[in-house]
Amino acid sequence: MTPDQEMTEQTRWMLAVRDERDKRAFVALFDHFGPRLKAFVMRGGTGPELAEEVVQEVMLSVWRKAHQFDPTRAQVSGWIYQITRNCQIDKLRREKRPLPEMIEEEADSGPDAGDIVALEQESAHLKQALHRLNPEQREMIEKAYLGDLSHTEIRRITGLPLGTIKSRIRLGLERLRHELKSMREI
């Protein structure tokens, strides 16, 4: 698969890290996400020193777990978000977060650039929708994904149109259907 012109910078950086272990691309990713990660972690009430530790740990995981990045199932920021929350829970709550079974891709079932761009477009739409929310709703959404709302409070979240991104991810999973099926037959 060749990186497509239409792909976002972030995705191209991440694929270069994943497929070519490209350090310059990693630096670009760090310059984009590092400061955002620090702000994200500090917003959750963590002090600056510990926040920098989390940033370092998360970005090192991005480098080391790059082979797990599947751009048809999450845009780069979504994938990093997940690593961050796992790291925060392990580190700050001292609890191992239960994770779903991993689905490994078959060697010959790789996605094409079209699938990747399609997911990116869905996430761009979702971002626009996020920006159209009124400030109160938006604050609720932020709090929810920062992990500041309890699971009973999360019920009140409305207004994020996730339908289309869900069906895109579902297609990404379909590609791996064989694995899901074999998992069930063990």
Place this chain on the structure above:
Amino acid sequence: MSKISHHLPESVLAAYAAGSLPYAYAMVAAAHVSMCAECRAIYEAHQCAGGLVLDDMEGMAVSQNTRRQLMDSLDLEAPPEPPAPRAFGVYPAPVAELLGDGGPRWRKVGGGVRQQILHYDDAGSIRLLSIPPGRAVPDHSHGGLELTLVLQGSFSDETGQFGCGDVEVGDPDLEHTPTAGEEGPCICLAATDAPLRFRSLVPRLIQPLLRI
């Protein structure tokens, strides 16, 4: 394999993606998402949304020191990754991991029903239940939310029928008598945030001993 018809509510999947689900519920969510592509897509969609919130943050400068340390550590050999947990029998990977080698160590709890407590703390409990065909779990209610995932066979109760992969979401006021289907033993994974309370006298007396 019959189709899954009882799914996790979206709010539970959102909370799971956001990392705000208590451990016991997160385990049931991880197990169900391992079995259900539908809910996996919803869960991953919420992770994508979380990513957008992260991407929208106004950045704060990261120290040069952190940056340097990070770049230096790229060339270090990574500690060997523990192998990804794998499914074992009817147990999806996250449950198999919690079970450890050798599968469940069942204990009798009466009426032919067996259980193993997998986790127990102030925030809740996770246990496996094995119910013989056609038998019922003693009538019980629970203080909090109870999530029950079927891993093998089926059960039915006052609210409906639940097959492999289905989750029953029991509200705090649900009093039910789950009865296993006739086709074979039913194995379930159940999580609560409160100790179960049995209504009949004897089970209540032995409850502290059994930690149920």
